[in-house]
Amino acid sequence: MFPNDRLEFWFRGQGLWAHVPQDKWKNWRWQIQNRLTSLEQLQEFMSLTPDELQGCTHARSKLSLAITPYFFNLIDRENPDCPIRKQVIPRGDEALTFPEEMLDPVGEEGAMVAPGLVHRYPDRVLFLVTDRCASYCRYCTRSRLVSNAQDYNFQPQYQAALEYIENHTEVRDVLLSGGDPLMLNDVKIDYLLGRLRAIPHVEFIRIGSRIPVFMPQRITPELGDIFKKHGPIWLSIHVNHPHECTQELKEACDILAFSGVPIGNQSVLLDGVNDNVDTMKSLIHRLLIMRVRPYYLYQCDLITGSRHLRADVKKGIELIQALRGHTTGYAIPQFVIDAPDGGGKIPINPEYVKSITEEEIIMRNYEGFEYRYPRVKKATPHTSFQTGNIASVKTTCECR
Numbered sequence: 001m002f003p004n005d006r007l008e009f010w011f012r013g014q015g016l017w018a019h020v021p022q023d024k025w026k027n028w029r030w031q032i033q034n035r036l037t038s039l040e041q042l043q044e045f046m047s048l049t050p051d052e053l054q055g056c057t058h059a060r061s062k063l064s065l066a067i068t069p070y071f072f073n074l075i076d077r078e079n080p081d082c083p084i085r086k087q088v089i090p091r092g093d094e095a096l097t098f099p100e101e102m103l104d105p106v107g108e109e110g111a112m113v114a115p116g117l118v119h120r121y122p123d124r125v126l127f128l129v130t131d132r133c134a135s136y137c138r139y140c141t142r143s144r145l146v147s148n149a150q151d152y153n154f155q156p157q158y159q160a161a162l163e164y165i166e167n168h169t170e171v172r173d174v175l176l177s178g179g180d181p182l183m184l185n186d187v188k189i190d191y192l193l194g195r196l197r198a199i200p201h202v203e204f205i206r207i208g209s210r211i212p213v214f215m216p217q218r219i220t221p222e223l224g225d226i227f228k229k230h231g232p233i234w235l236s237i238h239v240n241h242p243h244e245c246t247q248e249l250k251e252a253c254d255i256l257a258f259s260g261v262p263i264g265n266q267s268v269l270l271d272g273v274n275d276n277v278d279t280m281k282s283l284i285h286r287l288l289i290m291r292v293r294p295y296y297l298y299q300c301d302l303i304t305g306s307r308h309l310r311a312d313v314k315k316g317i318e319l320i321q322a323l324r325g326h327t328t329g330y331a332i333p334q335f336v337i338d339a340p341d342g343g344g345k346i347p348i349n350p351e352y353v354k355s356i357t358e359e360e361i362i363m364r365n366y367e368g369f370e371y372r373y374p375r376v377k378k379a380t381p382h383t384s385f386q387t388g389n390i391a392s393v394k395t396t397c398e399c400r
């Protein structure tokens with residue numbers, strides 16, 4: 001269904017912007033300046049469904065509309081169900097609110113120790129360094145502040161945040177996010193990374209960014225040199241569908257990898273985008289080709305106006321079950337729910353442990369066969385114990 005060796009999936013070219021000189025197209029500032037940010041601009045290039053028309057008219061009071069020309073080219077304009085389209089073009093349902101939904105679905109405001117700095121886990125902090133992105137994901141977990149459509153007036157205070165980190169010696173890992181940290185120019189990124197690296201107890205820095213996906217032109221050799229200088233830097237990108245894996249993203253990942261930056265991927269499980277096995281398998285296989293290690297698969301947070309995009313949690317469990325053992329272990333992300341009210345990320349797994357008794361663990365393999373393995377008993381050595389397959393009992397794979 002998604003043959004990874006078919007070149008047309010990787011090579012997209014300039015598409016609708018074929019007339020633009022290549023040096024402009026490859027310049028990330030040109031990509032930012034030429035983003036599609038209004039209903040009128042979208043309509044110049046495609047016809048919208050009534051649902052999208054409604055979305056573009058009403059939903060922008062919640063989260064701005066912006067799509068880079070590069071990413072817009074990945075949309076199948078003839079297909080209203082295009083999985084790329086669903087991620088960035090607002091739909092009417094964004095204006096709906098359901099009782100389970102929240103403006104701050106993972107309780108970040110309650111853990112904010114300085115403007116922009118979230119300290120929820122014992123040894124690491126989340127540092128929101130900007131509220132701007134290259135394009136806006138319609139299911140954004142921080143839509144309350146990102147793009148400032150809701151008048152949050154987000155003002156990260158770098159000095160206060162840096163001082164907090166300097167004063168908290170337990171913080172060994174700083175995760176830069178936002179908005180998208182790579183919206184900052186090279187000088188600012190160099191400055192921030194330099195300040196953080198100067199703190200002795202900060203062991204390494206992480207960056208969460210969708211810019212390699214929305215605007216791979218931003219990943220220049222110069223940026224790679226900055227990362228090399230301040231390493232170890234780890235970077236998490238956000239790819240949801242195999243069609244986002246392009247030649248341009250691959251080249252951006254090359255620059256990052258050869259600058260010594262290990263790359264992870266965080267996907268969000270989205271209805272009709274990546275909630276089926278074939279799509280997810282193709283995605284994670286392509287990620288490995290680009291040297292990207294799938295890190296997390298997120299159950300979509302309970303963000304206001306997101307129900308039409310949220311897939312059922314049971315689908316996520318089934319997906320992981322269909323992958324584990326069936327494909328490369330490196331390719332399999334950890335499925336998590338970021339718990340409401342600041343509970344943090346909780347791993348959600350298919351059940352492989354059938355029981356643990358005083359004597360043994362009984363477990364199920366990826367094919368559904370049961371196996372037993374003894375507990376360690378230091379005092380009394382086992383006299384006889386039958387390990388291994390239990391008389392080829394096969395149970396159906398049951399989700400918790």
Ligand SMILES: *Cc1c(COP(=O)(O)O)cnc(C)c1O
Binds near residue numbers: 125
């Ligand atoms: C996700 C997150 C982190 C990082 O979590 P890891 O599981 O270490 O990747 C840190 N702080 C906050 C507030 C987060 O939401």
